[in-house]
Amino acid sequence: MARHTAANAVPPVDGTELGNLLDDLAGCHPGIDLIRDGLRLIALDQHTPDTTQTLVAYLAGSAGADILTAIGQTVAHLTSPDTNPALRTLPDDQQKTAQHHGENLVHHLADPDLHQHASEAAAAIDGI
Template sequence: MTSPVHTTGNAVPPLDTDLAGALDDLDGIHPGIDLIRDGIRLLALDRHTVDGTQTLLAALAGSAGADAITAIGHLVARLANADHNPALRNLPLDAQKTAQRHGEQAAFHLADPDLHQPASEASATITGT
């Protein structure tokens, strides 16, 4: 006989103050950021399986080059590049190049395998590999 999952002791707890505060700080910046906030909130408050949790850890931050952190790094580089973001084209050329360089550095650092290693190890621990 299995235990019921919908008991008080098995309830998904509310957001902790750190995560809730971080999401609140991002409120109203852009509809795309609001969608990201909603997705993070859903992921944090949804009920997951063990296998699903393992996959989420890898997809969020545990697979350098193929996870959400890497995608955000590529987005930062794109937004900081006047060739891809017309809003920057009226800036002085040196400011455009500096913004582009910093965006590229952000993408490089956010793709660093060392940054992804702890989430990868958490994911691997769950699967037992």
């Protein structure tokens, strides 16, 4: 059911599932805080149907070309000793295991089914 606010103001996210999750992610790293801030901005900004459709597609609706895929690629970058020198001090088997899991994440996040609902939501907003 839709939550309506006076003058169509965007309702706050505080105390919602999204707001609580964003709060839980605070303080890990400045980059994560920037991501949190960006997601909060997106959630609280006024949008048109067109910008809403575009944001939904950019966030998770286009396997290989969305934020969800970018997060997977970032995890793969972090879990590879080739691109993260901090892992080179680990034993070889740990390095290989970490890299393998990062590569698996990229593979699984590339599954079009994972992006299908966001893609269909964007299409529905677009009238398709």
